[in-house]
Amino acid sequence: AQSVTQLGSHVSVSEGALVLLRCNYSSSVPPYLFWYVQYPNQGLQLLLKYTSAATLVKGINGFEAEFKKSETSFHLTKPSAHMSDAAEYFCAVSDLGNAGGTSYGKLTFGQGTILTVHP
Amino acid sequence: SQTIHQWPATLVQPVGSPLSLECTVEGTSNPNLYWYRQAAGRGLQLLFYSVGIGQISSEVPQNLSASRPQDRQFILSSKKLLLSDSGFYLCAWSKQGIRLEQYFGPGTRLTVT
Numbered sequence: 001a002q003s004v005t006q007l008g009s010h011v012s013v014s015e016g017a018l019v020l021l022r023c024n025y026s027s028s029v030p031p032y033l034f035w036y037v038q039y040p041n042q043g044l045q046l047l048l049k050y051t052s053a054a055t056l057v058k059g060i061n062g063f064e065a066e067f068k069k070s071e072t073s074f075h076l077t078k079p080s081a082h083m084s085d086a087a088e089y090f091c092a093v094s095d096l097g098n099a100g101g102t103s104y105g106k107l108t109f110g111q112g113t114i115l116t117v118h119p
Numbered sequence: 120s121q122t123i124h125q126w127p128a129t130l131v132q133p134v135g136s137p138l139s140l141e142c143t144v145e146g147t148s149n150p151n152l153y154w155y156r157q158a159a160g161r162g163l164q165l166l167f168y169s170v171g172i173g174q175i176s177s178e179v180p181q182n183l184s185a186s187r188p189q190d191r192q193f194i195l196s197s198k199k200l201l202l203s204d205s206g207f208y209l210c211a212w213s214k215q216g217i218r219l220e221q222y223f224g225p226g227t228r229l230t231v232t
Binding site: 032034036041042043044045046049051090094096097098102104105106107109110111112 | 153178217218225
């Protein structure tokens, strides 16, 4: 089974500072990787996805992530944080589940990183 | 474009009462459908998965059940709620296939008292 580890359950930055959220994956096959954002009491919104094309992936709201196979990493970055970026961020890897003998595609999520932005 | 709806948005129920949460998807056909639960500080737990009408699978035994009476409708139920059923319930959909992104609904906040 595939897995992801998000380093740091809480990250705090000042407005205008670089945002770096770390994600490392474990996968026995070339992975498809995703970053989601969740604002309080809302569902998850897809930020970006890596599907084995370009290693640098650009997403919405100025975020981007770089796939590094040698480091098994897919860190999320944004050059300048805004107050509106405060949220919880989840890294996910495509996986194959098995329920009742039936295989199906699923996502395996990290535990999440809460980003706080200070004025 | 596709949209996903969940209701109710919030729910407070006593222990032992029944539960029914509904999820519907618009703008697509034959989607994969998922139910997740988020408990405080515990990340996302996949509860149920469905590839078609009447086809429900669960990886985690629990007090809950799911049904898919129509192609784009997914229902989460319980006959008797436990305190441990409290949490934020999210419905999601994806296209058929593997290695695909999922799109999430707005969620239902369930508090069991």
